[in-house]
Amino acid sequence: MSFGIPWEALLGGMLLGVSGLTLLAFNGRIAGISGIVGGLLKPRQSDVAWRLLFLGGMIIAGVISPLVGFTYPDFSSVSGGTSPLLAVAAGLLVGIGTRLANGCTSGHGICGMGRLSKRSIVATLIFMGTAFLTVFVRLHA
Known part of the structure; x- marks a missing residue:
């Protein structure tokens, strides 16, 4: 089994890191979209x-x-059978979680973890754990 290198994802990740670092270096701000x-x-x-x-x-x-x-x-081509009402509810829950966590996945996951912020590491672990659990329940329960 051979895996190709996802060049576009690699470049995108590098650009995210550079943009976050540039904003922090020149403005002293964290590049979290919810905060912006x-x-x-x-x-x-x-x-x-x-x-x-x-x-x-x-x-x-x-x-x-x-x-x-x-x-x-x-x-x-992905059909999950998600109703518009469920999608809106999910979006609202994401917004509430972002507010409770004082930031979003981009702020905590990219910028906060890059600065070795303990709060961001914990927040990202919670985001990811919840995402894994949600996908498991949605697909298998």
């Missing part, structure tokens, strides 16, 4: 520009990626 978006809901004048630029860069990268040859996984 949350800061726009109650903005301080000095915080708005970099938050909009960061989010704009994410959107622009998503739009131009296919134009330069990067492709997205095709999830159209």
